[in-house]
Amino acid sequence: MIPGSNQAPLLEVRNLRVEFPTRRGTLVAVDDVSFSISPGEVLGVVGESGAGKSLTGAAIIGLLEPPGRIAGGEVVLEGERIDNLPYERMRRIRGARIGAIFQDPLTSLNPLYSIGRQLVETIQTHLPLSAADARQRAIDLLKEVGIPGAETRVDHYPHQFSGGMRQRVVIALALCANPRLIVADEPTTALDVSIQAQIIALLKRLCREHGTAVMLVTHDMGVIAETADRVAVMYAGRLAEIGPVRDVVKNASHPYTRGLMGSIPSLGVRTERLTQIDGAMPRLTAIPRGCAFNPRCPDAGQRCTAERPDLMPAGVTRAACWLYHSQGVGPALARETANA
């Protein structure tokens, strides 16, 4: 539950764990991740490549690629567990109650069918509409996502659309059955900057009008800052920090979030050097003991190498960091200089 909201959450993810069995042992790609999304809320999930953000999204919509599997925890949509449903039932929920938008609009659309046919098929799968009504709804949806000449464009094929227009079609597809939640995985990453701004504005408007909640997975803090209500920051498969967008962006508590925000060049005062976090995110085969961020953390203490921190209140946000525990991080670590 979000503090201060008395609404029942739309989606609750509790202690989610995603594993990949390999010959050399099991990789834990998402480890003990919990969060919730309220109706109509936009939750941004950020992290660098390999942080597990896309896998979290895939686990929620039941599209984890084998051999990846949910090894623990639960996903609850409107009070109903959906992580253990048989494939057919999950397929019904996907589209009807959860829409999905992926990074590359070209791979989300079938090149052999006109976009109208793909929209009508999706609409009729989930809504009891006649062919004519479904076609009308398809045209209405295309108008809504801002495709000029929707009446004629509906019979065109994906290759006849530009990248930005294709992403609009994908958004229309996700909205077909008026889902309550949309999981959008890097929806603007493949697009040019001017088109990105258009797509973000569109997503924001649609969600406001329809009251749709969005889980927005991206590596782009800029997109999050403009779109999300709350942000979850992931690092090495775990949640590092979660809180209202303004506080996470401007006043982060977790040292990783602070480093991440500082490393983004800004248009404010021009500095000689950007803040940098030395080193790189650990590979899944070698996640450090204790807090996964401790080898790169400027504030790490002995406790950080021994015990894994859970999310705890840290100012307005919640952070998985011993700095915010009453007992602190313990004595500072003696460490070799970075880049040795």
Place this chain on the structure above:
Amino acid sequence: MPDTGVAVSRPPASGGKPLVRLSALKRYFDVSPPWLARVLERKPRAIVQAVAGIDIEIRKGETFSLVGESGCGKSTVARLVVGLYPPTDGAIEFDGNDMAARRGRVEMSAIRRRMQMIFQDPFASLNPRWRVFDIIAEPIRAFKLASSTTEVRQRVDDLLRQVKLTPADGSKYPHEFSGGQRQRISIARALASRPEFLVCDEPTSALDVSVQAQILNLMMELQREHGLTYLFISHNLAVVYHISTRVGVMYLGRLVEVADTDTLFRRPKHPYTRMLLDTIPDLDMTGRQRAPVAGEVPSPINPPSGCAFHPRCPFANDRCKRERPATIPIEGGLVACHAIEEGRLKAEDRGYGGH
């Protein structure tokens, strides 16, 4: 087609003298359907004007950035400058030497040594079958910059340390490194021939933000240490703002505006520059309103008449549709826009977070 887009005059080179000069540089690509299809189906020839005549002077020691959306020709300029493509027309001068002039191998190689390139994709630009040592030693051997094997080794070890890797990393293969470390290897290789001029084509676009910060810091450090001149290509305006001395904005193969970084970001003139600046996400959360501009970049095969930006431009009039704007000097920069020239549109002051 009469070309009115020739630069009228340039601002006096303040400070350093130009190291690289591009004049009326053009590069066209023939993307016509095959001959048979043209004859049988009467398909027309199709020519992409990737670079349609640009003039740039890059001064010694500065970082000149080219920005623009995909398809604007910025990467083609990078490849033209280092000689990966021959120009269709126009000239490239490097330190007073015309690159198209005929000269002997030795002389050419002496010029080539002085310019190197860093590519976007650190996964594709390193030979996966070579050890890192050999990748970095290659330019040293090719340009015969070391007389003995021990000297090569010393030099490679030194380069690895400069890019914050260790000499022991030389015996590994590229796949053993992360994206950021591979980009460091690319930089070490580019520095191996002791160049003065580096062309960097989106060097951080494939990297995560925290790694991008490491690479940008490294590049600025190396520039100070070695007095390097950079031509930096990027679509990320915040990165460009951070690293550049001067910036050129490209749209459909032409420069629409060139100015000092601060002038360009604080007092943008061309409507396209303003639009690009509007697309920068507001990370300082100042509540600045973004006005997403409608429309997309038109096809460079069939660019719009007159000013190529007119279909998307809120200030376009009939003249913009008919006549290509000439490049005029303004406030120490250059801009190609009728609305600015006629005084219909004034330069606009912008503040960002922290100002």
